[in-house]
Amino acid sequence: MKIGVYPGCSLTGSARDYNESVFALAKAFDIELVQVPDWNCCGATAAHNLNRELSLSLPARILATAEKNGLDEILVPCAACYSRLIVTQHELKKNPELKNRINEIIGMDYRGTTKLINVIEWIDASIIPNLEGKITKPFDYKVACYYGCLMVRPNKVLNYDRAEDPQTMDIVMEKIGAHALYFPFKTECCGAGLSVSRTDTVSKLSGKIIEDAVHRGADTLIVACPMCHSNLDMRRPDINKYWKSDFKLPVMYVTQAIGLAIGLTPKEVGLQRHFVKVNIS
Amino acid sequence: MAEFEPKVVAFVCNWCTYAGADLTGTSRIKYASNVKIIRFPCTGRIDFMLLLKSFANGADGIIVSGCHPNDCHYTSGNFHAKRRWIMFKELMDFMGIDMNRITFSWVSAAEGARWAEVVNSTVDRIRKLGPYVSYKQMVNTTVEEEVINE
Amino acid sequence: MARIGVFVCHCGENISATVDCGKVAETVGKLKHVAFSTDYKYMCSDPGQTLIKDAIKEHKLTGIVVSACSPRMHEPTFRKAAAEAGLNPFLCEMANLREHCSWVHEKNEMTTDKAIDLVRILIEKVKINSALQPIRVPVTKTALVVGGGIAGIQSALDIANTGHKVILVERSPSIGGHMSQLSETFPTLDCSQCILTPRMVEVAQHPNITLYTYAEVESLDGFIGNFTVKIRKKAKSIYEKDCTGCGLCTTKCPQKKIPNEFEEGLGFRPAIYVPFPQAVPNKPVIDREHCTYYLKGKCKVCEIVCPTKAIRFDQPDEVIEVKIGAIVIATGFDIKRSNFFPEYGFGKYKDVIDGLQFERLASASGPTSGAILRPSDGQVPKNIVFVACAGSRDPAKGIAYCSKICCMYTAKHAMLYKHKVHEGKAHVFYMDIRSAGKNYDEFVRRAIEEDYVNYIRGRVSTIYERDGKLIVKGVDTLLGAQPVEIVADMVVLATAGVANPGAEELAQKLHVSYDSHKFFAEAHPKLKPVETNTAGIFLAGACQNPKDIPDSVSQASGAAVKVAALFSQSELTREPLVAYVNRTSPPMYSTCVGCFLCQSVCPYQAIEHEDFKTRDGKIIKTVAKINEGLCQGCGTCVALCRSKSIDLHGYSNNQVYTEVVALLNDY
Amino acid sequence: MSHSEHSIERDSLAYAIEKHVEVHAQKCYQCGKCSAGCPVAEEMDLPPSLVMRLLQTEKSSNDDKVLRSESIWLCLTCEMCLSRCPMEIDIPSMMDYLRQRSRSEKKVNPKMKNIVSFHKAFLHSIQYTGRLFELGLILDYKRQSLKLTQDMMLAPKMISNGKLHFIPELLKDMPHITKIFKKTIVEGGSK
Numbered sequence A: 001m002k003i004g005v006y007p008g009c010s011l012t013g014s015a016r017d018y019n020e021s022v023f024a025l026a027k028a029f030d031i032e033l034v035q036v037p038d039w040n041c042c043g044a045t046a047a048h049n050l051n052r053e054l055s056l057s058l059p060a061r062i063l064a065t066a067e068k069n070g071l072d073e074i075l076v077p078c079a080a081c082y083s084r085l086i087v088t089q090h091e092l093k094k095n096p097e098l099k100n101r102i103n104e105i106i107g108m109d110y111r112g113t114t115k116l117i118n119v120i121e122w123i124d125a126s127i128i129p130n131l132e133g134k135i136t137k138p139f140d141y142k143v144a145c146y147y148g149c150l151m152v153r154p155n156k157v158l159n160y161d162r163a164e165d166p167q168t169m170d171i172v173m174e175k176i177g178a179h180a181l182y183f184p185f186k187t188e189c190c191g192a193g194l195s196v197s198r199t200d201t202v203s204k205l206s207g208k209i210i211e212d213a214v215h216r217g218a219d220t221l222i223v224a225c226p227m228c229h230s231n232l233d234m235r236r237p238d239i240n241k242y243w244k245s246d247f248k249l250p251v252m253y254v255t256q257a258i259g260l261a262i263g264l265t266p267k268e269v270g271l272q273r274h275f276v277k278v279n280i281s
Numbered sequence B: 001m002a003e004f005e006p007k008v009v010a011f012v013c014n015w016c017t018y019a020g021a022d023l024t025g026t027s028r029i030k031y032a033s034n035v036k037i038i039r040f041p042c043t044g045r046i047d048f049m050l051l052l053k054s055f056a057n058g059a060d061g062i063i064v065s066g067c068h069p070n071d072c073h074y075t076s077g078n079f080h081a082k083r084r085w086i087m088f089k090e091l092m093d094f095m096g097i098d099m100n101r102i103t104f105s106w107v108s109a110a111e112g113a114r115w116a117e118v119v120n121s122t123v124d125r126i127r128k129l130g131p132y133v134s135y136k137q138m139v140n141t142t143v144e145e146e147v148i149n150e
Numbered sequence C: 001m002a003r004i005g006v007f008v009c010h011c012g013e014n015i016s017a018t019v020d021c022g023k024v025a026e027t028v029g030k031l032k033h034v035a036f037s038t039d040y041k042y043m044c045s046d047p048g049q050t051l052i053k054d055a056i057k058e059h060k061l062t063g064i065v066v067s068a069c070s071p072r073m074h075e076p077t078f079r080k081a082a083a084e085a086g087l088n089p090f091l092c093e094m095a096n097l098r099e100h101c102s103w104v105h106e107k108n109e110m111t112t113d114k115a116i117d118l119v120r121i122l123i124e125k126v127k128i129n130s131a132l133q134p135i136r137v138p139v140t141k142t143a144l145v146v147g148g149g150i151a152g153i154q155s156a157l158d159i160a161n162t163g164h165k166v167i168l169v170e171r172s173p174s175i176g177g178h179m180s181q182l183s184e185t186f187p188t189l190d191c192s193q194c195i196l197t198p199r200m201v202e203v204a205q206h207p208n209i210t211l212y213t214y215a216e217v218e219s220l221d222g223f224i225g226n227f228t229v230k231i232r233k234k235a236k237s238i239y240e241k242d243c244t245g246c247g248l249c250t251t252k253c254p255q256k257k258i259p260n261e262f263e264e265g266l267g268f269r270p271a272i273y274v275p276f277p278q279a280v281p282n283k284p285v286i287d288r289e290h291c292t293y294y295l296k297g298k299c300k301v302c303e304i305v306c307p308t309k310a311i312r313f314d315q316p317d318e319v320i321e322v323k324i325g326a327i328v329i330a331t332g333f334d335i336k337r338s339n340f341f342p343e344y345g346f347g348k349y350k351d352v353i354d355g356l357q358f359e360r361l362a363s364a365s366g367p368t369s370g371a372i373l374r375p376s377d378g379q380v381p382k383n384i385v386f387v388a389c390a391g392s393r394d395p396a397k398g399i400a401y402c403s404k405i406c407c408m409y410t411a412k413h414a415m416l417y418k419h420k421v422h423e424g425k426a427h428v429f430y431m432d433i434r435s436a437g438k439n440y441d442e443f444v445r446r447a448i449e450e451d452y453v454n455y456i457r458g459r460v461s462t463i464y465e466r467d468g469k470l471i472v473k474g475v476d477t478l479l480g481a482q483p484v485e486i487v488a489d490m491v492v493l494a495t496a497g498v499a500n501p502g503a504e505e506l507a508q509k510l511h512v513s514y515d516s517h518k519f520f521a522e523a524h525p526k527l528k529p530v531e532t533n534t535a536g537i538f539l540a541g542a543c544q545n546p547k548d549i550p551d552s553v554s555q556a557s558g559a560a561v562k563v564a565a566l567f568s569q570s571e572l573t574r575e576p577l578v579a580y581v582n583r584t585s586p587p588m589y590s591t592c593v594g595c596f597l598c599q600s601v602c603p604y605q606a607i608e609h610e611d612f613k614t615r616d617g618k619i620i621k622t623v624a625k626i627n628e629g630l631c632q633g634c635g636t637c638v639a640l641c642r643s644k645s646i647d648l649h650g651y652s653n654n655q656v657y658t659e660v661v662a663l664l665n666d667y
Numbered sequence D: 001m002s003h004s005e006h007s008i009e010r011d012s013l014a015y016a017i018e019k020h021v022e023v024h025a026q027k028c029y030q031c032g033k034c035s036a037g038c039p040v041a042e043e044m045d046l047p048p049s050l051v052m053r054l055l056q057t058e059k060s061s062n063d064d065k066v067l068r069s070e071s072i073w074l075c076l077t078c079e080m081c082l083s084r085c086p087m088e089i090d091i092p093s094m095m096d097y098l099r100q101r102s103r104s105e106k107k108v109n110p111k112m113k114n115i116v117s118f119h120k121a122f123l124h125s126i127q128y129t130g131r132l133f134e135l136g137l138i139l140d141y142k143r144q145s146l147k148l149t150q151d152m153m154l155a156p157k158m159i160s161n162g163k164l165h166f167i168p169e170l171l172k173d174m175p176h177i178t179k180i181f182k183k184t185i186v187e188g189g190s191k
């Protein structure tokens, strides 16, 4: 099986661990991931904060490139990139005039035919159905699944799960043997785009998420977004300083947890790259 | 030459505009005497073939007026009238009827002054347009004959 | 040969000041078919009327045109006069020379000319008027009341007290409706049961009321004064005549864990049950969905213990047919209960409850005997949050309208809580306090000023659970949108008031209209709030929109008067200005082509099918037929019919075309 | 839609928002649910519902307050407000628009300079490499914000965890990216 993939900047940089686990999982399930050739950054928060046309043009270039190369379906593991891409698709579909304008800017013929798949949809469609007999080490932990904002909102555009108390990731985790805890912070924002410019705010917001998960007895947080991961993992010293505590709760990507469950090594899924040590497995 | 006095027919519903026109009278508000009212139970009753019939008989202008939306005495008669009106308008346009000769308005039982306004503005407009002679030339008599003969 | 009489009125000087009345009379007097024409100072005065009557007789007039004021003023006067002189009243027309001519134009020749035209138009019309007889329909003086909440009870009693028969049909095993579930009622805080129960008993004992509980309307035919209704009496599985209501069966039934609807799921009941102790009738029914016998084929404990052998497992549903003359719909409302607001966790957290559940907790006869205890662990909540507008005024997830009663009952709940839990703290998140009503705002103020209920203006964003407490995240918009977080023990959502499930189905069965929210629609929002569009069917209570008890009861009495007025006549007479579909001789029968477009636009469902059959019963043709009982004469169908098969008495195609021709052509 | 049918040209920020992002400030009935759920409401000088109210007044002094506020920069575009607003008012899209207006009218709140600097640095990084060059971004941001020590502590560990590249990955078709930036940022005047 072959499917397109748009890794985005994080997965080639600060979220290499995520990247490794996605590819390791794909390999274990005989899925060939083909990168969108010569892909560019989606523009992230910065672009739509500063310039609307740019914020649509960058994703449009990516999508048009995928179309040109016959990639009908692309997996977008980063929730932030996924959000930018799908919002662009939505906006341009809604507004043909805008679509023409963007096509003019990028000098390409974007049509909007590519099907975008987020990581959970991918897992649901391609991993879960083939899981039988593969689980060698059930992921027998109490987990708090953290969806963040970008996976469920805006719900009308994403049309994925439900905006309040989503369940898809919880269900996936239960399938590999985990116990998914009741976790009301699962869709609260971690601070995302202000990670660097407002560390205090991020520490506070991310801290609340960590604190509640710890309080509920979670062994690990499960995430599917590199932005969330870096705020909750890399920023842990700031969080701990802000909350005057020493939270040791690890933060894992959903793909890493599945990887471990099917017997991949911690290294194969990139666990050694985490800032907060993962003493699981 | 004496000023042209247009002939205007008003089709109004009994419950709102007819009563509104009564109020114009009770309030002694003056308006042009060119308009003559024909009373209907409801605008829903007004068959738009009547408009053609009126033009054919020499009307220079027509007013159709009833209750405001949602105020229809029969709840939805004026709603149907409006819907049919939209369809009919296309047909009239197609037939080449000058839509400027028709006023479609809402006048409630409490809007005496408004009725005078509707009448006066219509008469002014029609007066400027002049007699509707062109209708006679183009009228397709088969349409009206079919309607009148029952 | 038509012989028309014309009577031109001066109205003192009201008309004659600007219209030359003499000239009008003289001019029209010369027209063809005008047999008599005169003018007079005051036509409506006694001598004026006598003049008309004499002329009718003397000149053998076949029609008259009284050219005076607005027909809206004196048409009845002159029609009556005509009738007294032996002329069919519908052969009298009025030309409006005052409101539409003399009062609105200057004195000049054009004005008089217009007056002449106005008279002429009606002369031409009256020539082709036909004599019409008022429509008479008999009236069956029995009323049907559907729904036995406070509104239905009030209507039934009021009608019954006028001496007419009433059939009251209630869907559940007892009458009482939501009011029977309430603890105390605003704005007086009197006990709901105490004021309601006597009424319920009165219904049961009233000689003019037949009560069918556990029953529903199956179908309805006919029209005002002459309906036929089919009522399905669901099998109660007991023979009511033998049952003494001793209740032994209910105590012995092994099925004990069925969520109790009356207690809003906060308690349990057996499979054979009386919904609540004060139920009317106070005899049990078997809930076949949960009874072991019906599920598994054995048990019959109730049958064994019943001292009077009243249990009937094989009892069938029974459908009865009755003739009635009028209907009052009083099927009430419901509140939203599903998890429509995931962010509030209703249905997920045991201690997030709705208003009716709170009523049961606060009720002395409820599952906690009136103690406010939270469902999860039976503890007394020390901190309680009430959330107003939960689902109301929320086009995104709920409904756009305001449910009207929740501001008041929320204030009541907070007050009841404070009266029972003195040391507790009650918070109310609200958007606006809607408490317009006699002593209503005073009531809310009391909650705030005397019971120290903490009202916070702002909506709640989310509620989540932590350590057995509910964290309520709201905002205080009066403090510049300051976030507010309350750690509560219990949360009560004032969920939106919505139409009763099944309302739409019932509306269709009864052929009445309903709005987009499935509430029954009144005929006019201001002047016919009690009537429906279907003659003879009236509305009472919260089935029209969420309402409190005073409003429900007022409307119920209003509906009863409408029924009583209808029943005060043995026959209904109506102006015969109704539509009719033409009939021709076979094999054509009618020019109607049976498209039934007319049916789709008639606001009163007055158009029916009529079949023409061969002798052996084969249908040859189906055409439209007007039900004169229902038609209100709006004429919408007439304008619409493409084959011109429908016409309207009084405003026929012929009549209105004649008017147009007369108006536009010189004489 | 009935709004646009009746709306006459108004000289207000609310009107501009209606036209550009189809958000109708007048639909807001000040329930405050957005502010109640907004993760950064506590830090904002004007919580979202207050921004809505100021816009509703259509007074230029209030419009100015909005454009000079910290809130529009603190907003994380997390969409929580929109997902819970009973009137489905798209505050996040509106915030995007307000940020751009605030910059083009040179009204960016001085306290928010860092946030803008970061966004700018981020875009620079893409503009010159087509992809995000994280080390470059951090250095660029530090240069702009003069926050020299912040985050320097993270870098060594990031490098040792293999999470930072020293050399940017360049796109093959860089001229294409340059062109896109030229047509949007440079010509759009929001440089």
Ligand SMILES: Cc1cc2nc3c(=O)[nH]c(=O)nc-3n(C[C@H](O)[C@H](O)[C@H](O)COP(=O)(O)OP(=O)(O)OC[C@H]3O[C@@H](n4cnc5c(N)ncnc54)[C@H](O)[C@@H]3O)c2cc1C
Binding pocket: C146, C147, C148, C149, C150, C151, C152, C169, C170, C171, C172, C174, C175, C176, C177, C178, C179, C182, C184, C185, C186, C187, C215, C216, C217, C330, C331, C332, C333, C334, C335, C355, C356, C359, C405, C409, C412, C500, C502, C506, C540, C541, C542, C543, C547, C548, C549, C550, C552
């Ligand atoms: C939480 C709460 C607290 C309240 N507190 C107060 C208060 O303090 N004071 C106050 O004035 N008001 C209060 N109210 C409002 C009050 O409950 C209503 O005004 C009242 O119940 C309306 O009466 P009703 O007869 O119109 O409808 P309902 O009480 O709903 O009764 C309708 C009846 O019709 C029956 N029915 C339904 N469908 C059918 C059918 N198809 N066929 C046959 N029967 C059918 C139902 O079983 C029911 O018995 C409160 C409401 C709520 C929700």
Ligand SMILES: Cc1cc2nc3c(=O)[nH]c(=O)nc-3n(C[C@H](O)[C@H](O)[C@H](O)COP(=O)(O)OP(=O)(O)OC[C@H]3O[C@@H](n4cnc5c(N)ncnc54)[C@H](O)[C@@H]3O)c2cc1C
Binding pocket: C526
């Ligand atoms: C500014 C304003 C705007 C309103 N707008 C609306 C609206 O848009 N829609 C709406 O539904 N409602 C509206 N209302 C409310 C509406 O006016 C009332 O609901 C309605 O008038 C009440 O009718 P009523 O017959 O009870 O009383 P009233 O209209 O007050 O009539 C009472 C009558 O009794 C007579 N009377 C008084 N005392 C005696 C006596 N001792 N003996 C004999 N006769 C007596 C009075 O002269 C009067 O004719 C409005 C009210 C106001 C003040």
Ligand code: SF4
Binding pocket: C009, C010, C011, C012, C014, C041, C042, C043, C044, C045, C068, C069, C070, C074, C098
């Ligand atoms: S009939 Fe009418 S117009 Fe004549 S006197 Fe009477 S009120 Fe006046």
Ligand code: SF4
Binding pocket: C252, C253, C254, C255, C270, C271, C272, C286, C290, C291, C292, C293, C294, C298, C299, C300, C301, C302, C303
């Ligand atoms: S037969 Fe049914 S109702 Fe009777 S006792 Fe058994 S379970 Fe209860």
Ligand code: SF4
Binding pocket: C238, C242, C243, C244, C245, C246, C247, C248, C249, C250, C283, C284, C305, C306, C307, C308, C309, C310, C311
């Ligand atoms: S035991 Fe028999 S008589 Fe007593 S309540 Fe039950 S059915 Fe009625």
Ligand code: SF4
Binding pocket: C388, C389, C390, C392, C393, C401, C402, C403, C404, C405, C406, C407, C408, C432, C433, C434, C494
């Ligand atoms: S009555 Fe009060 S609580 Fe209920 S919907 Fe209306 S405003 Fe909200």
Ligand code: SF4
Binding pocket: C581, C591, C592, C593, C594, C595, C596, C597, C598, C599, C623, C624, C640, C641, C642, C643, C644, C645, C646
């Ligand atoms: S009466 Fe006219 S509209 Fe009605 S069914 Fe017959 S043909 Fe059709």
Ligand code: SF4
Binding pocket: C578, C579, C601, C602, C603, C604, C605, C606, C607, C626, C630, C631, C632, C633, C634, C635, C636, C637, C638, C648
């Ligand atoms: S006249 Fe009006 S009410 Fe009567 S049948 Fe026709 S549409 Fe129905």
Ligand code: SF4
Binding pocket: D027, D028, D029, D030, D031, D032, D033, D034, D035, D048, D049, D052, D081, D084, D085, D086, D087, D088, D089, D091
């Ligand atoms: S949630 Fe929506 S309606 Fe409520 S204050 Fe915020 S923007 Fe306005």
Ligand code: SF4
Binding pocket: D034, D037, D038, D039, D040, D041, D048, D074, D075, D076, D077, D078, D079, D080, D081, D082, D091, D092, D095
């Ligand atoms: S999108 Fe902005 S305003 Fe809305 S909740 Fe998130 S941070 Fe607050």
